[in-house]
Amino acid sequence: xxxxxxxxxxxxxxxxxxxxxxxxxxxxxxxxxxxxxxxxxxxxxxxxxxxxxxxxxxxxxxxxxxxxxxxxxxxxxxxxxxxxxxxxxxxxxxxxxxxxxxxxxxxxxxxxxxxxxxxxxxxxxxxxxxxxxxxxxxxxxxxxxxxxxxxxxxxxxxxxxxxxxxxxxxxxxxxxxxxxxxxxxxxxxxxxxxxxxxxxxxxxxxxxxxxxxxxxxxxxxxxxxxxxxxxxxxxxxxxxxxxxxxxxxxxxxxxxxxxxxxxxxxxxxxxxxxxxxxxxxxxxxxxxxxxxxxxxxxxxxxxxxxxxxxxxxxxxxxxxxxxxxxxxxxxxxxxxxxxxxxxxxxxxxxxxxxxxxxxxxxxxxxxxxxxxxxxxxxxxxxxxxxxxxxxxxxxxxxxxxxxxxxxxxxxxxxxxxxxxxxxxxxxxxxxxxxxxxxxxxxxxxxxxxxxxxxxxxxxxxxxxxxxxxxxxxxxxxxxxxxxxxx
Numbered sequence: 001x002x003x004x005x006x007x008x009x010x011x012x013x014x015x016x017x018x019x020x021x022x023x024x025x026x027x028x029x030x031x032x033x034x035x036x037x038x039x040x041x042x043x044x045x046x047x048x049x050x051x052x053x054x055x056x057x058x059x060x061x062x063x064x065x066x067x068x069x070x071x072x073x074x075x076x077x078x079x080x081x082x083x084x085x086x087x088x089x090x091x092x093x094x095x096x097x098x099x100x101x102x103x104x105x106x107x108x109x110x111x112x113x114x115x116x117x118x119x120x121x122x123x124x125x126x127x128x129x130x131x132x133x134x135x136x137x138x139x140x141x142x143x144x145x146x147x148x149x150x151x152x153x154x155x156x157x158x159x160x161x162x163x164x165x166x167x168x169x170x171x172x173x174x175x176x177x178x179x180x181x182x183x184x185x186x187x188x189x190x191x192x193x194x195x196x197x198x199x200x201x202x203x204x205x206x207x208x209x210x211x212x213x214x215x216x217x218x219x220x221x222x223x224x225x226x227x228x229x230x231x232x233x234x235x236x237x238x239x240x241x242x243x244x245x246x247x248x249x250x251x252x253x254x255x256x257x258x259x260x261x262x263x264x265x266x267x268x269x270x271x272x273x274x275x276x277x278x279x280x281x282x283x284x285x286x287x288x289x290x291x292x293x294x295x296x297x298x299x300x301x302x303x304x305x306x307x308x309x310x311x312x313x314x315x316x317x318x319x320x321x322x323x324x325x326x327x328x329x330x331x332x333x334x335x336x337x338x339x340x341x342x343x344x345x346x347x348x349x350x351x352x353x354x355x356x357x358x359x360x361x362x363x364x365x366x367x368x369x370x371x372x373x374x375x376x377x378x379x380x381x382x383x384x385x386x387x388x389x390x391x392x393x394x395x396x397x398x399x400x401x402x403x404x405x406x407x408x409x410x411x412x413x414x415x416x417x418x419x420x421x422x423x424x425x426x427x428x429x430x431x432x433x434x435x436x437x438x439x440x441x442x443x444x445x446x447x448x449x450x451x452x453x454x455x456x457x458x459x460x461x462x463x464x465x466x467x468x469x470x471x472x473x474x475x476x477x478x479x480x481x482x483x484x485x486x
Contacts, residue, residue: 078143081157085139086111088154089164091210110202114171121174131170134163223329229256232298232334236261240296243287245314246270247307250300252332263300264290270307283312291321291339296378299335318418322369322380324437338380338437340369346384350450351479357455357464360389361426363478372484376442379483383434383453385416387426394422395455395464399436401483402450409449409485410438440485448484452477 090111119128138160232242242263244250247270253263267283291297299317314335317323321337328334346365356362362385369380381399394415401410415422416434426432454477456463463476 076143076153081139081143084154085157085160085164089161091206107202107206111168114168114175116171117174118167118171121170121177131163131166135160135167225252225256225329228327228329228334229253229258233258233261235296235298236263238296239294240298241290241294242298242300243290243313245299245301245308245311246305250302250332252302253300266290266313267308280310280312283308284316287313287316291317295338295340297321297337297339299337301333301335303331303333318420320435322382322435322437323418324378324412324439336378336437336439338369338378340380343367343369343380343382344371346382349478349480350482353468353474355466355468355474355478356388357466357478359467360391360464361385361387361423363453363480364431366480368481368483372486373440375440375444375446375485377440379410379438379440381436381438381451381480383436383480385426385432385434387428387430387432390428391423391426393457393459394424396458397434397453397455399438399451399453399480400477401438401440402452403445404447404449409444410440412436412438444485446486448482451480451483453480454478 086108090108119132139157142156232240236242242253242257242261244253244263244265246265249263249265257263266286267279268286271279297317299314301311301314305311317335317337317339321339324336324338326333326335344367346367349363349366351363354362363383364386365384367382367384373379396413396415399412400408403409416432418435421432421434454463454466465473466475466478467473
């Protein structure tokens with residue numbers, strides 16, 4: 001079981017396999033005469049498990065090794081790892097989430113009590129040392145060599161869990177032996193049963209609650225590639241383009257995207273020996289040509305990038321297109337950009353009076369690709385800012401479409417020009433052209449709704465006041481335009 005878990009935890013995490021090999025070696029040196037049989041069983045388990053994984057290995061060979069080799073070291077304190085392992089091993093919190101909920105210490109104390117009983121209860125000392133070694137070596141080895149900083153990193157330590165459960169079982173056995181010892185009286189038996197229930201009932205409650213949350217709490221849902229691919233396939237039918245930014249066609253696209261869905265690969269030729277300036281220039285020419293032929297582009301990238309490592313495709317789209325969304329599924333990012341063939345003429349914002357954001361900058365003009373959109377549609381918004389004073393804060397902006405009850409019908413939040421022009425880089429007197437994309441929900445009722453823009457300090461969350469030339473504060477948002485949904 002330990003061997004199978006060490007392979008399953010990460011087939012290419014060689015240090016996990018090494019930790020298991022050290023355990024076998026220690027067992028051989030400890031028991032000598034009969035240990036070769038155990039080592040043979042362990043090696044057989046590793047071999048069988050590897051053969052079971054072989055079809056999967058062939059299928060994902062180009063993806064998984066690159067991911068493992070490119071990931072860098074992380075510095076997570078050993079105490080944090082032990083705390084997290086104790087939480088996951090005890091309560092069964094799913095290990096695949098990037099930020100699973102920690103189990104409270106009062107609950108973990110019960111598990112720790114069983115471990116203490118396992119260590120104190122008289123039994124074979126050699127077996128105790130071996131089990132503690134089986135528990136500690138994989139954790140310490142993985143910690144010392146480090147591990148990829150990916151969501152669900154606790155899986156790299158899961159090979160230690162069988163020994164943990166065996167120690168818990170030994171502690172529970174010691175507790176039951178203690179409870180059943182002594183003379184038989186009704187009062188004593190009730191007390192012994194209560195002592196066992198004091199530990200067993202809370203432990204079972206924790207496990208049942210964790211299992212319930214696993215199937216009901218969206219925090220633990222897996223990445224929904226099928227829904228993402230279905231959305232992109234529908235967009236292609238409506239005239240959008242899917243652009244895979246990589247060396248070859250993505251395995252994810254091949255597996256989840258309908259076979260008849262067309263997509264493009266950029267760069268068309270991935271060359272590591274070509275002159276860098278010529279290579280990046282060709283990449284830019286390809287994405288420019290695609291943007292000229294499509295008004296909506298889904299950009300798909302798998303990290304780490306095996307081609308276009310300087311992200312020239314994404315850089316060009318951020319500079320020239322209107323980003324609607326960015327969706328991460330595991331190590332794959334799906335960006336939606338609008339590249340409208342034409343934008344409307346720039347006009348003054350619909351705000352009735354001239355205003356500035358705290359006398360630091362003002363919205364001088366805006367442009368839209370269309371005056372009305374359908375429910376479920378997208379809108380490209382261009383904003384033109386005039387800088388009035390220097391800034392030492394990188395303000396974040398929000399663009400929001402409000403409903404009749406001030407509910408948010410569409411919202412975008414970020415820094416100017418898709419994070420490429422933070423406000424600390426703005427110069428007094430400069431005109432900054434900014435681009436935003438928005439998506440309106442499919443259930444949005446028809447009607448005309450106000451589109452506002454605001455700015456705030458991301459460190460405090462405090463919005464910048466909107467004020468008139470006379471210094472009167474008139475709110476914290478500027479009315480950009482009225483948008484009709486029909």
